[in-house]
Every structure is written in structure tokens, then in C-alpha cells.
Amino acid sequence: MGDVRMKKILSATACAVALLMTGSQTVAAKAKKIKIGFVTTLSGGPGVIGKDMRQSVQIALDHIGNKMAGVPVEVIFEDDQVKPEVGKQKTEKLLSKDKVDFVSGFIFSHVVLAARNPVVKAGKFLIISNAGTSKIAGRLCHKNIFSTSWQNDQ
Numbered sequence: 001m002g003d004v005r006m007k008k009i010l011s012a013t014a015c016a017v018a019l020l021m022t023g024s025q026t027v028a029a030k031a032k033k034i035k036i037g038f039v040t041t042l043s044g045g046p047g048v049i050g051k052d053m054r055q056s057v058q059i060a061l062d063h064i065g066n067k068m069a070g071v072p073v074e075v076i077f078e079d080d081q082v083k084p085e086v087g088k089q090k091t092e093k094l095l096s097k098d099k100v101d102f103v104s105g106f107i108f109s110h111v112v113l114a115a116r117n118p119v120v121k122a123g124k125f126l127i128i129s130n131a132g133t134s135k136i137a138g139r140l141c142h143k144n145i146f147s148t149s150w151q152n153d154q
Contacts, residue, residue, distance in 0.1 A: 034073045037094030039087055039115060040105040040129075042079035049107055050079070053129060076100065082107075084114035091115035095122045102127060109133035109152060116140060 038057060040050035054077050066073050076098050080087035087106070094100045095118055103119045104127040106112040112131040119126040120142050128136070128147040136145055 032071070034068050034071050034102075035098060035100040036073065036075045037091065037098060037100035037103045038075050038077045038105040039080050039090050039094070039103065039111070040077065041082050041107050041111075042077070043081050046082055046107065047079075049130075050105075053105065053107070077105075080106075080108075080111045080115075082111065084110050087111035088114040088118065092118050095119065095124065100124065105129055106131040112136070113140075116142075116145070120144060 038054070040053050041047050042050045042054065057075055061073060061075065076094060078090035078094060080090055091103055094103060102125045103115070106115065106128050107130045109131040110133075112126075112128055113133055113135060116126065116136065124144065126142075126145045128145070128149060130149050132147070132149045132152040134151045134153045136147065137151055
């Protein structure tokens with residue numbers, strides 16, 4: 001995937017988070033820091049995509065002064081290694097240990113499918129950058145899941 005396309009995807013993700021935060025005044029008013037867990041592939045051959053995603057998020061945060069709705073933002077990046085079980089473990093760690101407000105990222109559909117349930121059960125928002133499984137738009141749809149990507153079966 002090209003650099004420009006990846007930057008557009010990640011900028012859209014950052015904008016979606018910003019819109020959610022401005023629309024949710026009570027969350028923003030109570031938050032001292034917005035924590036975003038970003039699960040992506042950073043190792044192996046596909047890691048080049050994840051590294052572009054990470055860099056794009058950092059550029060977007062620099063552009064908005066590392067704040068959303070006036071609240072400082074911290075992004076914690078995790079490597080899913082293109083493995084569903086690793087992606088799920090990293091997501092669970094972000095939710096339980098790091099106490100993130102949002103989980104984002106995800107290049108591959110099989111990884112986001114494994115990570116979906118912990119995010120939904122925690123009542124957090126899941127913002128999908130690239131994975132395009134139609135299951136999440138269908139039977140696994142949830143009000144806290146947003147995708148900036150296409151459907152694989154389109």
C-alpha cells in the first residue's frame with residue numbers, strides 16, 4: 001500500500017477519534033489523558049505497512065499538537081506479528097494494563113476478528129484502519145466499532 005494512501009487512512013483514524021472525543025464531552029471533560037492502543041504488524045515482511053501506519057499516526061499527532069478535544073494524547077503501539085492470538089493478547093494487555101480509551105490499527109482481518117470481543121466487552125471503541133472483514137459489518141457489528149477501510153468482499 002502506498003505511503004499517501006496509508007497516511008490518508010491513518011489521518012482518517014485520528015480524525016474519527018477526535019470527532020468521537022468532541023462528541024463525547026463527558027469523556028473529554030473527565031479525561032486527563034486520552035490513551036489509544038494501536039495494534040498493527042511491525043515485524044516480518046508485512047511490518048513495513050505497520051511501520052508506515054505508526055509513522056503516520058505520529059505525524060498526525062504532531063499536526064494536532066498531541067491533543068484531542070484539548071486533552072493530551074498517548075498512543076501505545078503493539079506488534080500483532082500477523083497472528084490472531086498475539087493480536088488478542090496485545091489488545092487485552094492494552095485494555096487491562098494500559099487502560100486505553102480506544103483500540104485502533106489492525107491491518108489484517110483475522111487479527112481484528114480475534115481482538116474484537118475484548119474491546120467490545122470492555123465497552124471501548126474499536127477503530128479499524130485497514131482490515132476489512134465483512135463479519136464486523138454484519139453479524140459482529142457493534143455500535144462502538146468503526147472502520148475507515150473497505151469490505152474485503154466488495
